[in-house]
Every structure is written in C-alpha cells, then in structure tokens.
Amino acid sequence: MTAPPPPPVSAARLQGTYLMAGRVTAAQAVRGEHAGEHVRRSWTFTPQCATGPCSKVTLVRRRHSAADSLVLHRRAPGRYSGSGSFFAPLRCAGRTYRHGERVPFTITVRITAAASVNGVIVATRLRATYVNRTRINLTPCVVAPGHDAATYRGQPATG
Numbered sequence: 001m002t003a004p005p006p007p008p009v010s011a012a013r014l015q016g017t018y019l020m021a022g023r024v025t026a027a028q029a030v031r032g033e034h035a036g037e038h039v040r041r042s043w044t045f046t047p048q049c050a051t052g053p054c055s056k057v058t059l060v061r062r063r064h065s066a067a068d069s070l071v072l073h074r075r076a077p078g079r080y081s082g083s084g085s086f087f088a089p090l091r092c093a094g095r096t097y098r099h100g101e102r103v104p105f106t107i108t109v110r111i112t113a114a115a116s117v118n119g120v121i122v123a124t125r126l127r128a129t130y131v132n133r134t135r136i137n138l139t140p141c142v143v144a145p146g147h148d149a150a151t152y153r154g155q156p157a158t159g
Contacts, residue, residue: 006113006114006115007114007115007116007121008077008114008121009077009078009111009112009113009114009123010053010077010078011052011053011077011114011121012053012078012111012114012121012122012123012124013047013051013052013053013054013120013121013122013123014045014047014053014054014057014072014080014109014111014122014123014126015045015046015047015057015122015123016044016045016122016156016157017042017043017044017045017156017157018042018043018044018045018126018154018155018156018157019040019041019042019154019155019156019157020040020041020042020043020126020128020152020153020154021038021039021040021152021153021154022038022039022040022041022130022150022151022152022153023036023037023038023039023150023151024036024037024038024039024148024149024150025149025150025151026147026148026149027146027148028146028147028148029135029143029144029145029146029147030135030146030147030148031091033148039150041061041062041063041152042062042157043059043060043061043062043128043154044059044060044062045057045058045059045072046058046060048071051120053074053077053078054074055073055074056071056072056073056074057071057072057074057080058070058071058072059071059072059082059107059109061107066086068084068086069084070082070083070084070107072107072109078110078111078112078123079108079109079110079111080108080109080110081106081107081108081109082106082107083104083105083106083107084104084105084107085102085103085104085105086102086103086105087099087100087101087102087103087138088100088101088103088135090137090138090139090141090143092139092140092141092143093140093141097138097139099138100137100138100139101135101136101137101138101139101143101146102135102136102138103132103135103136104132104133104134104136105130105131105132106130106131107128107129107130107131108128108129109126109127109128110126110127110128111123111125111126112125112126112127113125122156123156124155124156125153125154125155126152126153126154126155127151127152127153127154128151128152128153128154129149129150129151129152130148130149130150130151130152131149132147132148132149133147134146134147135147
C-alpha cells in the first residue's frame with residue numbers, strides 16, 4: 001500500500017511561526033554582517049483571511065533585538081512577496097545615530113512543501129529571499145552606501 005501524494009503547495013495556507021535558517025549572500029558596508037554568514041531567524045505568518053491560501057499574509061520577522069512587520073501579497077500559487085523598511089544605527093563623527101539609515105527591503109517567500117493538518121492544508125517547508133539594494137544614510141556624514149541580501153529555508157516551529 002502506498003501513501004497518498006502530498007497536497008499541492010498551491011493549496012497551502014501560510015500561517016504560524018517558522019524557524020528560518022539563512023545564509024547572507026551579500027553584505028556591503030553593513031556593520032556586523034558578512035557574506036557567507038549563517039543566521040537563524042523566527043518568522044511568524046498571520047493570514048488575512050479565514051480559510052485557504054490568502055491574498056495577503058502579515059509577516060513579523062524577528063532579527064537580532066528587533067522585529068519587522070510587513071504585508072506579503074500572493075503573487076502566484078505558493079508564492080508571496082512584499083516590501084518594507086526598518087531603521088539601523090549608524091556611527092558618524094563620533095556619534096551613534098539610532099535611526100542613522102533607513103533600510104528598504106523586499107522579501108519573497110515560496111512554499112515548497114505542504115501537508116494536511118486536521119483537514120487544513122498548511123505550508124510545511126519554505127524558501128525565502130531578503131534583498132536590500134541600498135541603505136539610505138540619514139546622518140550629516142558622507143558614508144559609503146551599503147546593501148545586503150540573504151536566502152532562507154524554513155519549517156514550522158514545534159512546541
């Protein structure tokens with residue numbers, strides 16, 4: 001007897017908290033970050049509809065000591081993307097500006113596996129990318145523009 005095939009990712013609901021293992025793919029003039037570095041993050045997805053795959057999902061992405069929130073839009077079955085920004089500290093002329101640079105970014109999420117849990121088809125594996133093409137200096141100093149990017153793989157957090 002063979003097991004039934006897994007449900008299609010196109011029918012999967014993106015919800016819950018996922019543990020994301022990532023690798024920094026670019027880090028130019030970004031303090032404390034380097035290309036090739038491995039990172040771990042916790043991302044929580046909250047659907048904006050009652051059932052099934054939603055056209056919009058809110059993502060709260062925890063990083064270091066902060067969290068970013070943005071709305072992801074369903075672009076195709078099993079594919080979501082959205083853009084947001086956060087502020088990062090920047091040292092300039094002996095002073096640290098808490099909001100020294102604005103960091104606009106885009107996140108793309110692709111569901112790569114799904115399962116039926118209590119009759120609901122949910123995403124069980126994800127791949128994602130984070131891209132910041134340029135950081136915007138908000139200080140009076142001339143600073144080389146930075147940028148960064150990363151790729152991630154994730155699965156639902158347990159317990």
